[in-house]
Amino acid sequence: MPRVAPLRPRLAVPLTVALLLVGLTACSAEPADTAAADAADTRTVETAYGEVEVPTEPLRVVAVSYDTPWQLAAVGVTPVAMQDYSAYAESFTADQQELIADTDTVGAFFDLNIEAVMAAEPDLIVGDVLEIDEATFDELSKIAPTAIFEGEYRGDWRVIGASIADAVGNADAFDSAEAAYDEELARVQEEYADVIERPWAAIGDGDVEGGFSVLYPGGSVGALFFDDLGATLAPSIPEEEDGDKGWMYISPELTTTVLSGAEIIVTGANPAGELSASLAGTLTTPLFTELPASASGQVYGVWSSVTDYGTALEWLESVEQTVLIPASAS
Amino acid sequence: MGLIVAVVVLLATIVGSLAVGARYIPPADVLRALVDAVEGRGSGEIHEIVVGLRLPRAFVGAVVGASLGVAGALIQALTRNPLADPGILGVNAGAGFLVTVGIGWFGVGDIQGYVWFSFAGAAAATLLVFVIGNTGPSGATPVRLTLVGVALGALLSGISSMISLLNPTVFEGMRFWGAGTLTSRDEHVLWAVLPFILIGLVLAATVAAPLNAIALGEDLARSLGAGVLRTRITVIVAVTLLAGAATAAAGPIGFVGLMVPHVVRWFVGPDQKWILVYTAVCAPILLLGADVVGRVVVPPQEMQVGIVTAFIGAPVLVYLARRRKITGL
Numbered sequence: 001m002p003r004v005a006p007l008r009p010r011l012a013v014p015l016t017v018a019l020l021l022v023g024l025t026a027c028s029a030e031p032a033d034t035a036a037a038d039a040a041d042t043r044t045v046e047t048a049y050g051e052v053e054v055p056t057e058p059l060r061v062v063a064v065s066y067d068t069p070w071q072l073a074a075v076g077v078t079p080v081a082m083q084d085y086s087a088y089a090e091s092f093t094a095d096q097q098e099l100i101a102d103t104d105t106v107g108a109f110f111d112l113n114i115e116a117v118m119a120a121e122p123d124l125i126v127g128d129v130l131e132i133d134e135a136t137f138d139e140l141s142k143i144a145p146t147a148i149f150e151g152e153y154r155g156d157w158r159v160i161g162a163s164i165a166d167a168v169g170n171a172d173a174f175d176s177a178e179a180a181y182d183e184e185l186a187r188v189q190e191e192y193a194d195v196i197e198r199p200w201a202a203i204g205d206g207d208v209e210g211g212f213s214v215l216y217p218g219g220s221v222g223a224l225f226f227d228d229l230g231a232t233l234a235p236s237i238p239e240e241e242d243g244d245k246g247w248m249y250i251s252p253e254l255t256t257t258v259l260s261g262a263e264i265i266v267t268g269a270n271p272a273g274e275l276s277a278s279l280a281g282t283l284t285t286p287l288f289t290e291l292p293a294s295a296s297g298q299v300y301g302v303w304s305s306v307t308d309y310g311t312a313l314e315w316l317e318s319v320e321q322t323v324l325i326p327a328s329a330s
Numbered sequence: 331m332g333l334i335v336a337v338v339v340l341l342a343t344i345v346g347s348l349a350v351g352a353r354y355i356p357p358a359d360v361l362r363a364l365v366d367a368v369e370g371r372g373s374g375e376i377h378e379i380v381v382g383l384r385l386p387r388a389f390v391g392a393v394v395g396a397s398l399g400v401a402g403a404l405i406q407a408l409t410r411n412p413l414a415d416p417g418i419l420g421v422n423a424g425a426g427f428l429v430t431v432g433i434g435w436f437g438v439g440d441i442q443g444y445v446w447f448s449f450a451g452a453a454a455a456t457l458l459v460f461v462i463g464n465t466g467p468s469g470a471t472p473v474r475l476t477l478v479g480v481a482l483g484a485l486l487s488g489i490s491s492m493i494s495l496l497n498p499t500v501f502e503g504m505r506f507w508g509a510g511t512l513t514s515r516d517e518h519v520l521w522a523v524l525p526f527i528l529i530g531l532v533l534a535a536t537v538a539a540p541l542n543a544i545a546l547g548e549d550l551a552r553s554l555g556a557g558v559l560r561t562r563i564t565v566i567v568a569v570t571l572l573a574g575a576a577t578a579a580a581g582p583i584g585f586v587g588l589m590v591p592h593v594v595r596w597f598v599g600p601d602q603k604w605i606l607v608y609t610a611v612c613a614p615i616l617l618l619g620a621d622v623v624g625r626v627v628v629p630p631q632e633m634q635v636g637i638v639t640a641f642i643g644a645p646v647l648v649y650l651a652r653r654r655k656i657t658g659l
Contacts, residue, residue, distance in 0.1 A: 087498055208632050209441065209506050209514035210383075238630060249631035251352035252514065253383060256375040258630070277439045278502065285514075286378045 045167050048129045048150045049137045054167055055145065058124035061168060062117055064140065065127030066109055067307040071161040072126070073099060074177060074308035075170035081106045081120035091305065093271045093314065112136065118143050126167055128160050153246070155220035161308045177309035184316055189230055192324040199234035200225060201262035201293070205278045210252035212282050214238070219246015221304045224315060225266060236261025255287040264327055265293045266319075269301030273322070298327060332597065336611040340392070343618045347388045348380055351625040352632060355380060383514075390515040390579055391621055391635075392614040395586060397527050397576035399613025400534050401569045402587020403594075403605050407541040408565045409472040412595075413650065415588040416573035418476055419566070422582040423483035423490070424455020425574060426508065430493045433503035441515065444507055445522045445578045452574030455482060460566055469559070475566075510583035510636020512621050523575040530571030531610070537564050538602040545600065583636045585643025586613055592650060616642075 042053045063069045063079040072079050084105040089097055107113035110131055122144040129150040140146040147167040151159035165174035202215035202225050214237055217226035225231045236258055250258050267279050293299055300323045306312045348360045363380035366372030401416040428451025432438035459482055463474040494501045543556035590613040598604040624633035
């Protein structure tokens with residue numbers, strides 16, 4: 001009887017060839033499917049550095065600029081990584097501090113760690129042009145789609161926030177928050193019209209001890225009090241010079257000259273209502289305590305770090321409770 | 331005669347600093363405010379600006395200026411380097427380092443607190459420089475002291491910068507003190523540093539003659555009875571007291587101790603007695619003049635006096651370094 005070769009070796013070659021053919025067929029079909037799927041999953045947004053293809057529903061967003069995490073949170077997006085705010089934690093609200101504590105970091109203000117961004121495995125990176133120049137944008141674009149936006153001025157959260165909300169596909173949430181803020185603002189303006197029309201001054205930290213800065217309409221904080229709320233700028237405030245940043249340092253010797261015309265003075269404060277050591281010192285100088293607003297107890301510290309309509313609503317509530325209600329009673 | 335002229339100019343500068351500032355106050359109003367203050371009355375904006383802000387500022391400026399100038403003259407004589415500065419012994423760096431520690435770890439928040447940390451830092455740095463510089467067989471020669479002072483100053487400045495950048499509270503505190511300023515310096519600051527400055531000036535007066543002898547060479551100085559080591563130690567103590575107290579009061583202010591003794595030598599020659607006396611009068615003129623300039627050059631804000639002296643001093647230093655014949659010691 002002749003020997004018969006074992007079945008397995010005789011089938012090995014054709015079996016292998018068949019498997020290879022099936023594999024190749026599957027692979028050749030996949031790119032087309034993936035391309036079709038990709039096209040449906042991305043869309044184009046206009047950014048400060050040109051058009052960028054971003055995911056329609058990003059799942060892992062990394063915030064690379066200072067205000068971006070709050071602007072994302074305001075439209076329901078929690079970033080998977082952000083800057084390291086631990087050194088400034090007390091300047092944030094309780095909700096913001098909670099977000100800070102639970103999120104990975106990608107470096108500090110103006111000190112972005114590209115490797116940390118990469119480690120966060122983002123599918124979308126967002127920020128603004130203040131910190132992300134074009135060279136950094138190019139580096140970040142190698143990691144994931146990167147959408148960087150700019151406004152009309154530094155800290156123009158309305159324009160930048162709207163762009164970021166659009167980039168993450170939550171423009172509707174931004175519009176809803178804006179409508180809620182506008183409605184509440186209108187109520188406050190009507191209810192406290194008499195207080196708002198009194199002459200106000202908004203001041204911040206100075207550049208010398210005993211000095212201060214005046215905040216103007218159009219600046220990141222001045223815009224809240226004078227453009228949004230509609231407070232009347234005190235006539236004694238010097239005119240803003242061309243090219244100014246929305247604020248101007250004032251010598252302590254000019255305290256009376258600049259602030260004597262204000263019936264209400266608002267200053268910056270942290271979320272707990274505490275003033276900076278610099279401002280607290282300025283408020284105790286003899287020239288300041290002799291001001292009409294100080295003598296009548298109309299100097300108020302208001303937290304004003306607004307970056308989105310969510311924090312804008314918090315700011316408005318703070319202004320009402322801290323300034324408008326007490327000033328109405330005086 | 332020259333000294334009388336210098337004193338008159340100093341008095342005029344002080345009066346001018348009371349009238350000229352971010353807000354100009356006519357001399358008549360200045361005089362009225364001063365008279366009211368002497369009589370124990372007076373109030374209002376003009377009174378507060380003249381008596382509350384500018385008068386103590388002028389006194390602190392005069393005292394700080396004299397201290398920095400005399401300290402500069404002493405250190406230039408000690409190191410035989412006409413372009414030396416009080417900071418060369420690490421005074422400014424030591425003061426700045428302990429101020430950052432005070433702000434960051436002890437919660438110091440105002441100038442009354444800074445003064446003591448600054449002074450302690452200046453004294454500690456100078457002591458350390460002397461101890462390190464005195465090791466070895468050749469002892470604390472001017473070259474060794476200079477090298478150690480520069481090295482220690484660089485180290486302490488680097489650490490101070492690191493702390494400031496990592497700690498926002500320290501950064502905010504150093505923002506005011508670190509530039510060198512007379513703003514908001516009141517009588518409390520003046521009384522805190524005046525005793526140390528007076529002791530430093532007295533010590534400076536005692537070493538003027540020995541420094542003249544040392545300028546002729548150490549061997550000749552010894553033969554003339556001048557104690558070289560004792561003089562060096564006295565100079566270092568005097569510089570520490572003067573520059574340390576001045577830095578404690580107003581923060582690090584450069585170029586005053588460098589420029590004024592140099593310019594004074596053009597007129598009075600190499601005699602340390604006259605150099606120290608004229609420097610004590612002329613340095614406050616420069617510092618107060620720079621302070622007034624800082625108050626009017628960028629209205630309505632102020633430019634710190636340390637920045638103004640740097641603007642003035644840097645070109646002067648370049649000119650001095652380029653001169654073929656630097657005024658000798």
